[in-house]
Amino acid sequence: MTLEGSGASRLLQLFRRDGEPTTITLATVVNPSPISVRVDGDSIDTPSEGIIVAEHLTEHRRSITFKGEDTELVLKSVLKKDDRVIVAIANNGQLIYVIDKAVI
Numbered sequence: 001m002t003l004e005g006s007g008a009s010r011l012l013q014l015f016r017r018d019g020e021p022t023t024i025t026l027a028t029v030v031n032p033s034p035i036s037v038r039v040d041g042d043s044i045d046t047p048s049e050g051i052i053v054a055e056h057l058t059e060h061r062r063s064i065t066f067k068g069e070d071t072e073l074v075l076k077s078v079l080k081k082d083d084r085v086i087v088a089i090a091n092n093g094q095l096i097y098v099i100d101k102a103v104i
Helices: 007-015
Strands: 023-032 035-039 051-053 060-066 069-075 084-090 095-101
Touching: 023 095, 035 051, 035 084, 035 095
Parallel strands: 051 095
Antiparallel strands: 023 035, 023 084, 060 069, 084 095
């Protein structure tokens, strides 16, 4: 697949599935663990089963070399209750990708 257009256009192309459009919008973190969000305009929360979160927003481990020595860092989750996040809604609203925190 050849991606064309601006960066935002190429990102949307990556999220397309079977030609269905993907919507990029904002949501609010209702609970950081297990994750649940409320998409702007929705009246109900989306539970963790329908959410995929970008790794950099979650607690995860990274191997690094510091002063010539290999070590491992544990990076904590940066998501907190009421944080605003940028989400991509796909699969007819059945799947939500939490892409990043929104700075408004």
